[in-house]
Amino acid sequence: MIKPNASIVVLTGAGMSAESGVPTFRGVDGLWEGHRIEDVASPEGFARDPELVHRFYNLRRAALNTVEPNAGHVALARLEREWRGRFLLVTQNVDDLHERAGSEKLIHMHGELRKARCECCDAVFAWTKDLDSGTRCRACGEIGGMRPHIVWFGEFPFEMETIMGALKRADLFLCIGTSGVVYPAAGFAQIAAERPGCHLIEMNLESTAISRQFDEHIIGPVAVELPKLVEQLLAA
Numbered sequence: 001m002i003k004p005n006a007s008i009v010v011l012t013g014a015g016m017s018a019e020s021g022v023p024t025f026r027g028v029d030g031l032w033e034g035h036r037i038e039d040v041a042s043p044e045g046f047a048r049d050p051e052l053v054h055r056f057y058n059l060r061r062a063a064l065n066t067v068e069p070n071a072g073h074v075a076l077a078r079l080e081r082e083w084r085g086r087f088l089l090v091t092q093n094v095d096d097l098h099e100r101a102g103s104e105k106l107i108h109m110h111g112e113l114r115k116a117r118c119e120c121c122d123a124v125f126a127w128t129k130d131l132d133s134g135t136r137c138r139a140c141g142e143i144g145g146m147r148p149h150i151v152w153f154g155e156f157p158f159e160m161e162t163i164m165g166a167l168k169r170a171d172l173f174l175c176i177g178t179s180g181v182v183y184p185a186a187g188f189a190q191i192a193a194e195r196p197g198c199h200l201i202e203m204n205l206e207s208t209a210i211s212r213q214f215d216e217h218i219i220g221p222v223a224v225e226l227p228k229l230v231e232q233l234l235a236a
């Protein structure tokens with residue numbers, strides 16, 4: 001059904017990394033120490049209590065040392081390597097499990113935990129240690145401007161032009177492990193669906209806020225279902 005040289009866009013969300021041990025946002029554990037994610041992950045939350053926000057991201061950055069890519073990450077890296085048509089992987093996740101599995105054509109639209117940015121000079125650094133309000137910028141020397149390189153609510157996601165271009169010429173849009181409640185990512189299916197003939201597949205443990213926009217639903221865990229789907233696509 002999918003042409004061997006079709007253009008594929010994949011969107012992943014927190015469910016992609018759940019089986020690696022990275023918690024999702026909106027499940028039963030969807031709150032963090034009594035705070036809504038919308039309060040912790042926002043410029044207003046950071047201005048109100050920078051140490052709380054630094055602690056939230058420091059813990060998550062440190063936890064990356066304890067997790068590994070799962071079979072779903074590995075399958076997507078294989079699809080990228082072996083697919084003959086265009087391929088783009090867009091992730092909302094801020095972990096680095098896709099690149100550790102071997103993905104290269106990858107956009108982190110909501111930023112990366114292992115990067116930090118200076119709000120004074122905009123310099124972006126690879127970052128594996130903790131951040132706090134006393135961290136000095138290695139580029140401009142200012143103290144107090146360093147923050148996680150993360151897209152918070154109300155901020156503009158990264159590389160939107162490239163993503164929109166890829167969605168508009170997609171023949172297959174695969175949406176994996178996202179609840180479909182955070183925009184603009186939640187609107188990607190609608191954009192892909194506007195292209196005549198584009199086939200839309202959603203993979204999740206359950207139906208979501210955007211399920212009705214998809215042609216096909218694969219209900220099940222990504223570490224089981226994605227290797228099977230990739231095998232089918234590559235065999236076609």
Ligand code: BJW
Nearest residue numbers: 013014015024025026092153154177178179182183221222
């Ligand atoms: C499995 C599984 C397994 C589990 N196998 N599946 C009112 C209406 C519409 C929009 C707005 C509005 N008010 C404000 C807005 C805009 C706002 C927004 O969308 N708010 C909503 C909450 C309403 N959006 C923004 O502010 C964004 N910026 C923006 O819009 O700029 C303007 C703009 C306009 C137009 C174009 C471009 C720009 C910025 C959003 C930033 C989001 N940031 C966060 C936190 C930062 C990153 C971090 O700390 O990690 O990103 S929020 C959080 O949610 C995180 C995630 O990337 C994001 C999405 O969550 P995700 O991935 O879907 O996780 P969950 O937990 O919700 O779902 C997991 C799913 O996996 C579930 O469905 C499970 O079933 C499934 N699952 N295990 C398969 N093994």
